[in-house]
Structure formats: structure tokens, C-alpha cells
Amino acid sequence: MKPSRAPQVLENPSLGEAAQLIKKGIAQKKTVIIACHCTVDYEGRANSTLGPGDRVVLIKPDGSALVHRPKDYAPVNWQPPGSLFKTTLKEGEVELRAYRRKEKERMVVHIKKVVLAAALELRDSGEFTLYASERDMQEAILLEPSLLEEGFRPVTKERPVDPGFIDVMGYDSDGNLVLVEIKRGRADKNSVEQLKKYMDVVDRDDSRRVRGLLVAPEATRGALKLLAQLGYEFKPLTPQKCSEVLRRRRATPLTRFLSGSR
Amino acid sequence: MKPSRAPQVLENPSLGEAAQLIKKGIAQKKTVIIACHCTVDYEGRANSTLGPGDRVVLIKPDGSALVHRPKDYAPVNWQPPGSLFKTTLKEGEVELRAYRRKEKERMVVHIKKVVLAAALELRDSGEFTLYASERDMQEAILLEPSLLEEGFRPVTKERPVDPGFIDVMGYDSDGNLVLVEIKRGRADKNSVEQLKKYMDVVDRDDSRRVRGLLVAPEATRGALKLLAQLGYEFKPLTPQKCSEVLRRRRATPLTRFLSGSR
DNA sequence: TAATAAATGTCGTTT
DNA sequence: AAACGACGTTTATTA
Numbered sequence: 117m118k119p120s121r122a123p124q125v126l127e128n129p130s131l132g133e134a135a136q137l138i139k140k141g142i143a144q145k146k147t148v149i150i151a152c153h154c155t156v157d158y159e160g161r162a163n164s165t166l167g168p169g170d171r172v173v174l175i176k177p178d179g180s181a182l183v184h185r186p187k188d189y190a191p192v193n194w195q196p197p198g199s200l201f202k203t204t205l206k207e208g209e210v211e212l213r214a215y216r217r218k219e220k221e222r223m224v225v226h227i228k229k230v231v232l233a234a235a236l237e238l239r240d241s242g243e244f245t246l247y248a249s250e251r252d253m254q255e256a257i258l259l260e261p262s263l264l265e266e267g268f269r270p271v272t273k274e275r276p277v278d279p280g281f282i283d284v285m286g287y288d289s290d291g292n293l294v295l296v297e298i299k300r301g302r303a304d305k306n307s308v309e310q311l312k313k314y315m316d317v318v319d320r321d322d323s324r325r326v327r328g329l330l331v332a333p334e335a336t337r338g339a340l341k342l343l344a345q346l347g348y349e350f351k352p353l354t355p356q357k358c359s360e361v362l363r364r365r366r367a368t369p370l371t372r373f374l375s376g377s378r
Numbered sequence: 379m380k381p382s383r384a385p386q387v388l389e390n391p392s393l394g395e396a397a398q399l400i401k402k403g404i405a406q407k408k409t410v411i412i413a414c415h416c417t418v419d420y421e422g423r424a425n426s427t428l429g430p431g432d433r434v435v436l437i438k439p440d441g442s443a444l445v446h447r448p449k450d451y452a453p454v455n456w457q458p459p460g461s462l463f464k465t466t467l468k469e470g471e472v473e474l475r476a477y478r479r480k481e482k483e484r485m486v487v488h489i490k491k492v493v494l495a496a497a498l499e500l501r502d503s504g505e506f507t508l509y510a511s512e513r514d515m516q517e518a519i520l521l522e523p524s525l526l527e528e529g530f531r532p533v534t535k536e537r538p539v540d541p542g543f544i545d546v547m548g549y550d551s552d553g554n555l556v557l558v559e560i561k562r563g564r565a566d567k568n569s570v571e572q573l574k575k576y577m578d579v580v581d582r583d584d585s586r587r588v589r590g591l592l593v594a595p596e597a598t599r600g601a602l603k604l605l606a607q608l609g610y611e612f613k614p615l616t617p618q619k620c621s622e623v624l625r626r627r628r629a630t631p632l633t634r635f636l637s638g639s640r
Numbered sequence: 641t642a643a644t645a646a647a648t649g650t651c652g653t654t655t
Numbered sequence: 656a657a658a659c660g661a662c663g664t665t666t667a668t669t670a
Contacts, residue, residue, distance in 0.1 A: 125389050125494055147448045151498050161663040162510040169502030178449040186409045186500040187440040189458050196451050232387055232496055236413050238448040240431030247425040336658060423648040
């Protein structure tokens with residue numbers, strides 16, 4: 117009998133050796149990497165076929181699986197986390213099935229030749245932090261309302277309104293209600309329509325003048341045109357700028373407090 | 379001097395050996411796979427940091443790079459195709475830089491320990507075909523209009539209208555104009571609003587009665603409510619069903635012609 | 641669980 | 656290059 121600590125990396129293995137490594141790797145909840153010549157079939161939310169070629173197959177311990185061609189950001193085929201796997205050694209191929217019962221969805225990788233197979237125990241508890249998100253823009257505006265315009269006073273972070281939540285809401289220096297829609301990327305017509313949905317609801321409830329303000333680093337021509345038609349406004353603001361504001365504010369709260377209290 | 383066909387797979391290599399393999403692999407336009415302990419920093423459209431942990435780094439010959447944690451469908455960090463790379467052996471780490479000049483965007487992987495490094499020549503010209511897309515639904519409806527309702531007669535595949543293109547347009551058995559919006563997944567409020575945009579334009583130009591028809595496998599409650607409010611209709615239809623229709627139609631054109639001509 | 645909107649979305653297509 | 660919409664989108668958040 118083979119030792120349980122069988123080699124975890126195989127170069128140009130036989131299909132039998134590869135099948136064994138894949139099976140064991142998946143069973144032991146390891147991360148399995150396979151560089152191979154294969155075809156792929158998918159049936160589920162859609163159907164797809166992929167002709168023969170060399171790809172990298174990645175099987176993760178959370179039950180996700182990816183088939184990557186030697187190009188593109190996105191996998192050509194995949195199965196989301198929570199999938200189950202079945203590896204079968206057949207005549208001339210290793211068949212790797214990744215399926216989700218509930219979704220009636222399955223991806224089948226027909227592995228014809230394995231160049232490299234590895235089963236690795238990857239431990240990863242590193243923290244991931246993303247800055248300059250739309251959320252950050254929101255918080256920056258609340259901390260430093262003058263980012264929008266002088267005299268702007270935010271009311272609540274997000275007020276529930278019929279359709280959903282308004283990104284920011286407040287009053288301008290003239291006391292007008294201002295509804296703000298934030299986009300971290302170039303705003304398009306959709307962004308304006310999203311703002312319009314909120315405006316429509318608040319306009320109904322509120323007899324006062326209400327201003328609609330789209331905040332984004334830039335906007336498409338179509339968006340600007342639609343804004344003009346609806347009488348809304350555009351305020352250019354980059355997520356990077358907001359991120360800096362947050363960093364500064366958070367880095368020096370005591371200093372600000374002291375200097376502010378003099 | 380080392381032979382140019384140096385080992386392409388290294389298990390637990392030194393940082394120096396790994397750096398050499400990565401550099402050469404990238405220079406030779408190979409697919410480079412690195413399983414390593416690392417941290418990642420990203421600056422560009424947003425900013426992010428990723429603390430220490432074990433990941434799989436994939437570098438593709440088209441200049442895309444992915445950092446995959448042992449979980450999730452999506453990479454935790456990445457750089458799109460067309461990126462440039464710089465690999466530097468430093469004190470205690472291999473620094474892998476992936477950057478895009480034009481976008482002022484860079485991802486830096488600080489590789490502290492390499493478990494597995496491989497540079498592989500992957501050849502992949504296999505054809506990928508996706509079935510049951512929204513496009514397929516459109517074509518199936520044009521080929522078999524009764525999928526929508528008896529007596530439906532499509533006019534043109536897509537007619538340009540101010541906002542864009544209508545998925546399908548036609549006349550019902552009573553001669554009413556019908557505008558069709560297709561969704562391959564569950565239709566939501568946005569889908570209805572998209573249909574409304576087209577309806578608004580055509581309603582203006584056209585004095586006849588115009589019907590709005592949303593076609594999708596299912597629809598959210600909100601979408602159905604909005605549909606009812608606007609007086610539009612919903613026709614359940616799955617992409618799978620359309621795909622079957624297409625397959626049948628395409629598989630037996632001669633037979634149909636013969637039987638149809640009797 | 642359903643719905644809603646963000647995403648370093650990516651990717652194709654058309655203007 | 657810009658805009659626009661689909662995607663087997665995925666993912667997180669919230670009712």
C-alpha cells in the first residue's frame with residue numbers, strides 16, 4: 117500500500133497516477149492544480165462545449181472549480197463554491213465531474229493528458245482590505261460634506277425609500293433637500309435612472325424643492341444629457357480623493373480634535 | 379551556463395530559483411503557476427492590501443495575472459490582459475509586479491516562500507461554444523414565433539430605437555404591435571424599466587396600441603408588480619427550451635422542408 | 641430566502 | 656475610443 121504522504125506534485129504522470137492524486141487531494145480538502153490537455157462540457161443555467169486544448173484546472177477546498185485557458189481574466193468554465201466532485205479513471209481519460217445537485221448544474225472536464233498535477237495544503241487567513249470603494253466615497257462625504265459643496269449637511273447615512281436606499285441625503289445651504297447617487301466609476305444612463313427612481317419617490321412625498329445630485333469621477337455623454345433633461349446635477353469626485361480624505365481623517369483624529377478645540 | 383531547457387517545475391525552490399523560473403517563464407510567454415506564501419498590494423482603480431497567506435498565482439502569456447485564495451470563484455487580486463511584469467529578487471522575497479502604464483494600475487505580489495513554481499507552454503486553440511444565451515432565445519423566437527403566442531409575427535430581428543435596440547418586435551394576431559424584452563435569467567425591475575424605455579419611445583411615434591412583453595424563465599415579485607402597473611405582460615420561457623428549439627430546427631432543415639412542401 | 645445594487649466587475653459589439 | 660448591455664456574471668447586504 118502506498119504511503120499516505122504520497123508525492124503531492126507529479127510531472128507528466130500517467131492518467132492513473134493523476135486520477136489518484138486528484139481524488140485524494142479533493143478528499144483531503146486540498147487545493148488541486150492540474151495542467152492538462154482536456155475538453156470541457158457544461159450543462160446547467162446554460163450549456164457549453166470546449167474543444168481540446170491545454171488548460172489549468174484549479175479545484176479549491178471550498179468546492180469551487182475553475183478551468184483557465186492560457187488567456188483572459190475569466191475562467192472559460194467553472195463551478196461555484198459548494199460543488200461536489202467525482203473523479204473517474206476511464207479509457208484514455210480522467211473524467212472530473214463538478215456538480216451542484218440543487219442547481220442541476222454540472223461541469224465535466226475530460227482530461228486526456230496531464231502535464232502537471234499537484235495537491236497542496238494552502239492556509240490562508242490573511243485579511244483583505246479594499247479602499248476607494250463606493251462605500252468609502254459615501255463615508256468620506258459624510259465626514260467631509262464640503263466634498264460635495266460648501267454648506268452641505270448630510271442627514272442620515274442611508275435612508276430607506278421605497279425602491280431601496282439613497283446613497284447620501286442632506287440639505288444644501290439654502291435648505292433644499294439633496295438626494296445623492298454615488299458611482300465609483302464612470303456614471304452612465306443607468307446611474308441617472310437610479311437617481312431618478314429615488315427622486316420620483318421623494319418628490320411625491322415631499323412638497324419642497326428637491327435636488328438630484330450624481331457624484332462620480334466622470335459621466336458618459338448620455339448620462340450628462342439625461343441629467344440635464346431631468347434637471348439634475350453632476351459633481352465630479354474620484355474614489356481616490358475620498359480614500360485620501362478618509363485616511364487623513366482617521367489617521368489624525370486627536371490632532372484635529374485638539375486643533376479644533378483651540 | 380545552465381541549459382535553456384532548465385527544469386520547468388520546481389518543488390520548494392529557493393527564492394532565487396523561483397525568481398529565475400518566473401522571469402524566464404514570463405519572458406518566454408509561458409503560463410506560469412506559483413503556489414506560494416505571499417502578500418499582495420494593489421493600487422489603481424481602487425486600492426487594496428492582502429495580508430500573508432498561501433495562494434496560487436497564475437500568470438498568462440496574454441499578460442493577465444490572477445491571485446487565487448484557496449476559496450471563492452473570483453481571484454482576490456488580479457491584473458487584466460495586456461499587463462507588463464517585472465520580477466525582482468529581493469531580501470527575503472521575490473517581488474512580482476504586474477502593471478498597466480496607461481491605466482496607472484499596479485499589483486505587487488510579495489512572495490515570501492514558494493511551494494511550487496512551474497512555467498508551462500500551454501497551447502489552446504479549442505473552440506468554445508455557449509448555448510442557451512439570450513441571443514439564442516432571440517433566434518429561437520424568430521424561428522418559432524409561437525414560442526411567444528399563437529399568431530405572433532416577428533418583424534425585424536432588432537429595430538434600432540432611440541435608446542438602443544429592441545430584442546424582438548412583431549405583431550400579434552390582432553395586428554397590435556408587440557415589443558419584446560428578453561432575459562435569460564430571472565427578470566427584475568430593471569428588465570421592466572428597460573422595456574418601458576422602448577415602449578415610451580414607440581408609444582410616442584406610434585398611435586396604434588402597443589403591447590409590452592417581458593420574456594424570461596421567471597420574474598421577481600417586484601418586476602411582476604411593475605409590469606402590472608404599466609400594463610405590460612409576462613411570458614415565461616426558458617433559455618433551455620429555446621436552445622432545444624434551435625437544435626431541432628437546425629438539425630432537420632431538409633426534413634422540415636420536405637414535409638412542409640407536401 | 642428573495643431582492644437589490646456594487647464590482648479594480650469583464651467582455652463583446654456597435655457607433 | 657466611447658457607450659451600452661449581457662454575463663452560466665459573482666458577491667455582499669438587507670428585508
